[in-house]
Amino acid sequence: MEVKADLTLDLKGLLCPMPVVKINQAIKNVPIGGIIEAYATDPGVMADIPAWCRSTGNELVTMEKQDKVIRFVVRRLK
Amino acid sequence: MALEQVAEAAAMHSEREVPNRLSMVVFSGDMDRLMAAFIIATGAAASGMDVTMFFTFWGLQAIKKQTPTGRSLFGRMLGVFLKDINGVGPSKMNFGGLGRWMFKKMMKAHNVTSLPELRQLAAELGVRMLACQMSMEVMEIRREDLIDEVQDVVGVATLPRGGFAFEDHAVHLKPLARTLSLL
Numbered sequence: 001m002e003v004k005a006d007l008t009l010d011l012k013g014l015l016c017p018m019p020v021v022k023i024n025q026a027i028k029n030v031p032i033g034g035i036i037e038a039y040a041t042d043p044g045v046m047a048d049i050p051a052w053c054r055s056t057g058n059e060l061v062t063m064e065k066q067d068k069v070i071r072f073v074v075r076r077l078k
Numbered sequence: 079m080a081l082e083q084v085a086e087a088a089a090m091h092s093e094r095e096v097p098n099r100l101s102m103v104v105f106s107g108d109m110d111r112l113m114a115a116f117i118i119a120t121g122a123a124a125s126g127m128d129v130t131m132f133f134t135f136w137g138l139q140a141i142k143k144q145t146p147t148g149r150s151l152f153g154r155m156l157g158v159f160l161k162d163i164n165g166v167g168p169s170k171m172n173f174g175g176l177g178r179w180m181f182k183k184m185m186k187a188h189n190v191t192s193l194p195e196l197r198q199l200a201a202e203l204g205v206r207m208l209a210c211q212m213s214m215e216v217m218e219i220r221r222e223d224l225i226d227e228v229q230d231v232v233g234v235a236t237l238p239r240g241g242f243a244f245e246d247h248a249v250h251l252k253p254l255a256r257t258l259s260l261l
Contacts, residue, residue: 015190017121021199024124048121055125 005037005073006030012041012069019045020052027058027076035061036074045070099128107136107161108169109178109193115140116196123203131200132232134210138219139166140197141207141228153218160217163194201227208232 007030011019019040026036046063049072053060063072100122104115115131123129133141144162148154161167167178185192191199201207209224209231221231230236 013189015188017117017124017196018191020121021124021203024126052125055127 004035006034007036009036009038011038011045014040015042016044016048020048023049023052023074024056027056027074030076032076032078034076036076038072038074040070040072041068043070045072049074098126099130101130101132103132103134104137104140105134106169107139107166109166109181110168110170112137112140112163112166112193113196116193116200119200119205120196120203123200123205128206129200129204130206130208132208132210133228134213135217138209138213138217138224139163140193141209141224142219143223143225145223147220147223148218150218156217160219163197166193197227208236 007026009022009026011022014022019038019042023036023038026038030036046065049063050060052058053074058077059075061073061075063070065071100119102115102119104112106112106115119129119131139161140163142160142162144165146154146157147160148157165178167175168181171177171180182192207228209221209228211231211233214220214231221228224231
């Protein structure tokens with residue numbers, strides 16, 4: 001199922017810790033239940049974004065890697 | 079996979095009783111160690127943790143202005159060698175500043191956030207930066223020699239319990255496991 005994103009983030013080229021810092025800033029700009037779609041190139045986000053979701057209590061809807069770009073979708077839960 | 083096991087263990091651990099708090103003792107003035115300390119601090123703060131960094135001894139260079147320090151002869155001599163955050167070099171391969179220059183160039187080429195930017199980010203994310211009263215006394219560094227982002231000059235009792243020391247060996251495992259799940 002495709003969901004419509006409230007906010008799209010371009011995190012390409014950013015390295016640790018910036019993807020986590022940016023998603024943390026961005027989540028405040030969407031309502032609870034809102035969706036953020038992001039694109040990153042740092043392979044570290046494959047581990048970091050799921051961990052960030054666990055720590056902050058938000059939901060990782062999907063994460064997939066195509067070539068060098070990682071696309072992930074996060075839903076704000078609180 | 080080992081990484082998954084660590085993450086799983088950390089997740090289980092966090093469900094039990096770990097307070098959502100991270101305290102670090104930063105007592106190195108080496109560029110590489112300070113990078114690690116500020117990356118952990120910003121990553122943890124961005125994950126909703128309450129983060130405290132306690133700077134002592136050489137670590138004070140990370141929160142010092144580039145001003146001459148010291149009152150006594152020895153104090154002023156020491157002041158000549160103390161750097162600010164832009165002047166600190168790597169723990170290995172500094173070669174009198176050449177290594178610092180090389181690492182800065184390489185980090186920039188790879189688009190890694192610089193040390194001063196990380197410190198600024200830490201302040202914006204609400205990381206509490208504290209300076210050690212005792213080592214400031216010994217090294218003859220005054221409050222005015224430190225950047226404004228430093229919240230307080232304190233002693234050891236102020237540092238919240240459960241912190242871990244950020245140097246080669248002294249690492250308490252519980253907060254580290256918690257940290258690994260964040261970074």
